[in-house]
Amino acid sequence: MKWKDWDRNLKVRLFGEFLTNVLFWMFFPFMAIYFSEHLGKELAGILLIASQLVGVFTGLIGGYCADKFGRKKMMTISMFGQGISFVCFALANSPWLESAMLSFICFSALGFFGSFYWPASHAMVADVVPEKHRNEVFAVFYTAINISVVIGPILGGILFFEHRFALLIASAAASFLMTVLIYKLIRETVPIYKEEVSTGTEKQKSNLRHVIKEQLKDYKVIANDKAFLLFIGGGIFAAQAFMQMDLLLAVYMHEKVPLQELFSIGDWSVSVEGEKAFGWIIAENGLLVALFTVFISKWMTKYNERNVFVISSCLYGVAMLLFGYTISIWVIAFGMLIFTVAELMVVGIQESFIAKVSPEHMRGQYFAAGSLRFAIGRAIAPIAIPLTVWIGYEWTFNILFLSTLLGALMYVWTFRLIRIRKIS
Template sequence: MRLKDWDKNLKIRLSGEFLVNVTFWMFFPFLAIYFTDSFGKTAAGLLLIFSQFFSVAANLLGGYYADKFGRKKMMVYSAVGQGAAFLVFAFASSPWLESPVLGFISFTVVSIFGSFYWPASQAMVADVVHEKDRSSVFAIFYTSINIAVVIGPILGGIFYADHRFELLFCAGILNIALGLVLKRWIEETAPPFKRENSSAEGKTSWIWIIGNQFKDYNVIVRDKTFLLFIIAGILVGQTFMQLDLLFPVYVKETVATQPLFSLGNYTFTIKGEQAFGLLIAENGFLVALLTIVITKWMSAYRERNVFMTSSIVYAASILMFGRTDWIWGLIFAMMIFTFGELMTAGIQQSFISELAPESMRGQYFAAASLRFTIGRMLAPLSIPMTDWFGYNWTYLILCLLAIISALVYFVMFKRFEKEKAVQ
């Protein structure tokens, strides 16, 4: 599907979200280092787990609201909410105040609004794009994010240390601007909302909604194929979520000053945060360059084999990371890691939309995003684990979780293939 044939909503979102993502990635990769330096490894890991607990609750609300109130309204409110939280975070890192605690609270609020935004944004794509074109559209959005991942950390490496306040302030302004643009120029795409329980019409308490959502998700949980998909995603997520958790801390602590390359009498050396910025930029560059190519390549294979192989590739890459502090070894490990990421980048959302009934797409996408919110709630455990077990054992545990996820995917696709054969 060519870009010029896209729905207007998607064109506006692609450009607006790209600008926001560039600013976000100028400081986000360095936050694990910031919180670890501020609170210590154990406290930082536990605080990050605590913050992600609220994101799980936001996902339960977000999918329901995306179906009930519409994709547009949820995206507008979420973008503005994120912008306001970034402005508070900026104030907490400003010349007038230095408060890691207020910064952490602001980061938690940003995560909550991000969990509101995601299911609505994904459901909107499924609303306006035919099933045969969804993989390519999702892949282009994924590519735009990763172009931002190339540009952002490079600029962040230059400006973050001395200009954290300015970067956070810009992120706040751009998110608010995105919300206003979405409010003014995009159209609603959600199908009519069907309330299952008419007796609950007058109840609006968010606590009641979360409780009711647990009941609603029982319908989804009874979809055993989908439940296995979520479980496998949580397990393998413990590897790829270390990109902005364990990896920056590991690289800062273990990568000593060393030559990256030499040209004549000139030697370019690298260490710590610089090395991590390079690895993040490498990941973003490879994703931006290869997402569409690898998505098309993977579409020629059975989904089962793609998901399982991706988990095995993640397992291999995570072992490589834990066995070297040589910058070129880390660059190679990141290349393998990125390949595992790209194998499923374009087909995950298509698989979800294939499973989801049209009237429950928002809830299915929200439930699917629990792979990331629950996964991210658990992933910060890796930081204190390095104090408890050391880096080698921590990386080995992450490798085993990725291998187990491959086995869960195998069972899931066996069920899925039987269900399709019956239909």
């Protein structure tokens, strides 16, 4: 699908989301380090789990709202809310005030509003892009995000710890700019769907009780889709390993990786340690994703979806083992290569899979339910941080490895049920 054929909604979002993501990745990878240092590993882990559990439920509400009230409206409200959250976040790290707990509240608020943004955003792509081009478009958006992942962590390794207030103010400004762009330039794309009502029955008012009742009724339909539930389950185990890139790996490298020489030319050399080394590893992930997302996404469409999901989950497990048994930056970098291959294998097909199995009028809710893979994965993932205090890093990484194998088995069962359903 050529650029000139893209809907304007997609072009505006691609520009705006790239800008906000560059700033986002300048602080996000270092939050686990920040909270662990200021609040302690145990408390940081508990609070991060609590905030992500809230995200599980708000993500479902976000999908409902995207279907009922419109993609554009929810994206506008969400981005404005993120702007306000960034302003408060900046004040909590300003020359006048420094509060780790207020920072945590603001960080959680960003996740809350993000839960309303992404179901609408993904559903909008499915609304305006024909099915045969969706893999490609999703892959381009993913590439743009990961170009920001190349730039953000390297700059963030310096700016987050030395100029946090200015960084967060810039993020607030970008969020407000994105709010204006969505409001002014993007059109609504939600499909028109009329529910049948009994004769003589008055239309119910959209009060909170009615919204919740209707939401639970619609999600009951999804809950009865056993294959889709298993797909979510497999995705949760893969996602909780993926989330360790910004959690356990960050803390592990900060604490365990000593000063090392990356490379040298004559008398000139580059040496890094701790969080700066972590910034380079995250940048490696972003660079590989930016370079190879579209290529690998197209390549994976040639293979059986089940095999792609299963192999991806197993590769996450191999990467976990490599991370947990070394302090060498180069071995960790090799582990990140395997980790990134696992990530890229499913970039395009996972969103396309959801779009394919979801009814058109419930697409936003299916995407929201599908996002439970990441929401619950994020909720489980912070357990790894306090777990290292109790059983050590090696055993923690071993548990992560085993969980990815369980996820692979759930993917196998998912596609078996789908095959049985097609035959019947």
